[in-house]
Amino acid sequence: MTSKVTFIGAGNMASAIFGGMIDGGYPADAITATSPNDDALVQLRDRYGIHASSDNNAAVAEANVVVLAVKPDIMRDVCLDLRDSIQARQPLIVSVAAGLTADTLDEWLGGGLPIIRCMPNTPSLVGAGASGLYANPRVSDDQRQLTTTLLEAIGLVEWVDDEALLEAVTAISGSGPAYFFLMFEALIEAGKQLGLPADSAHRLALQTGFGAAKMAQQSEHDPARLKRNVMSPGGTTERAIHVLEDGGLRELFENATQACAARARELSEEIGEKR
Numbered sequence: 083m084t085s086k087v088t089f090i091g092a093g094n095m096a097s098a099i100f101g102g103m104i105d106g107g108y109p110a111d112a113i114t115a116t117s118p119n120d121d122a123l124v125q126l127r128d129r130y131g132i133h134a135s136s137d138n139n140a141a142v143a144e145a146n147v148v149v150l151a152v153k154p155d156i157m158r159d160v161c162l163d164l165r166d167s168i169q170a171r172q173p174l175i176v177s178v179a180a181g182l183t184a185d186t187l188d189e190w191l192g193g194g195l196p197i198i199r200c201m202p203n204t205p206s207l208v209g210a211g212a213s214g215l216y217a218n219p220r221v222s223d224d225q226r227q228l229t230t231t232l233l234e235a236i237g238l239v240e241w242v243d244d245e246a247l248l249e250a251v252t253a254i255s256g257s258g259p260a261y262f263f264l265m266f267e268a269l270i271e272a273g274k275q276l277g278l279p280a281d282s283a284h285r286l287a288l289q290t291g292f293g294a295a296k297m298a299q300q301s302e303h304d305p306a307r308l309k310r311n312v313m314s315p316g317g318t319t320e321r322a323i324h325v326l327e328d329g330g331l332r333e334l335f336e337n338a339t340q341a342c343a344a345r346a347r348e349l350s351e352e353i354g355e356k357r
């Protein structure tokens with residue numbers, strides 16, 4: 083039987099997930115999403131053909147899976163309001179909110195629930211996302227499998243056994259798209275400085291990033307070997323790579339990801355203190 087999935091909040095992340103599910107053949111009739119905004123409700127019905135409601139409690143009444151997809155700062159109020167309905171139903175809870183631990187969500191929802199935390203990223207909006215997932219001990223193997231299937235609709239899924247590792251996932255893939263966008267900005271600017279028209283530099287830089295990622299995914303060789311393959315001895319790439327290595331690019335990435343993971347921990351603690 084198809085699981086009924088309800089999304090609380092129908093913004094960027096939620097619409098990426100249910101949009102991907104529908105594109106992958108999941109029946110729209112088994113999906114409900116909620117929004118406080120009347121125009122958004124009309125759009126959800128017209129564009130996706132899913133059920134739409136402004137009543138969070140009514141929307142979870144028959145759900146097997148409830149995806150919490152509102153911003154972290156309003157999550158506490160949303161969960162407290164849903165507590166009785168969730169306890170009556172005991173569905174699988176999947177949260178995409180950054181920084182809120184499974185224990186915190188469980189406490190707000192009344193306790194004893196199977197909870198999966200997910201850290202997605204924005205390329206999910208184009209079906210090329212990467213999500214890190216953690217399940218608390220109450221989640222069954224079937225629920226893990228179901229969640230893998232749902233989230234594979236928007237890209238790659240990686241499970242972690244230790245919830246704290248979601249901070250590392252945030253540092254690599256959650257925030258990671260921004261590192262590559264920065265690299266594109268820098269390459270485009272460099273191309274312009276070397277005399278290329280801006281639109282040519284833009285197209286060449288983006289296609290090169292796309293091609294390198296696609297090649298690395300499809301190749302039997304690791305990125306270090308693929309890099310060496312581009313570096314003809316005494317050639318042009320070797321010069322450029324030496325400049326990047328001597329300039330400390332590896333250390334910069336190490337420091338940046340450490341700072342990111344530390345901030346993820348801090349945010350989690352800040353939210354915890356406000357409880």
Ligand SMILES: NC(=O)C1=CN([C@@H]2O[C@H](COP(=O)(O)OP(=O)(O)OC[C@H]3O[C@@H](n4cnc5c(N)ncnc54)[C@H](OP(=O)(O)O)[C@@H]3O)[C@@H](O)[C@H]2O)C=CC1
Pocket residue numbers: 090091092093094095096116117118119122138151152153154156160178179180201202203204256
């Ligand atoms: N953006 C990113 O890169 C990432 C985001 N996330 C997480 O995803 C979650 C959602 O983020 P995102 O999709 O970007 O945010 P959005 O603002 O796009 O979506 C949140 C939605 O929740 C709706 N909403 C507000 N109040 C309620 C309510 N009481 N009941 C139901 N819906 C409500 C909002 O409606 P309205 O706008 O009308 O108020 C809005 O459409 C966040 O918790 C964030 O931490 C996780 C990883 C990466």
Ligand SMILES: O=C(O)[C@@H]1CCC=N1
Pocket residue numbers: 180252256257
């Ligand atoms: O920057 C942030 O805090 C969020 C979490 C991951 C991506 N964006």
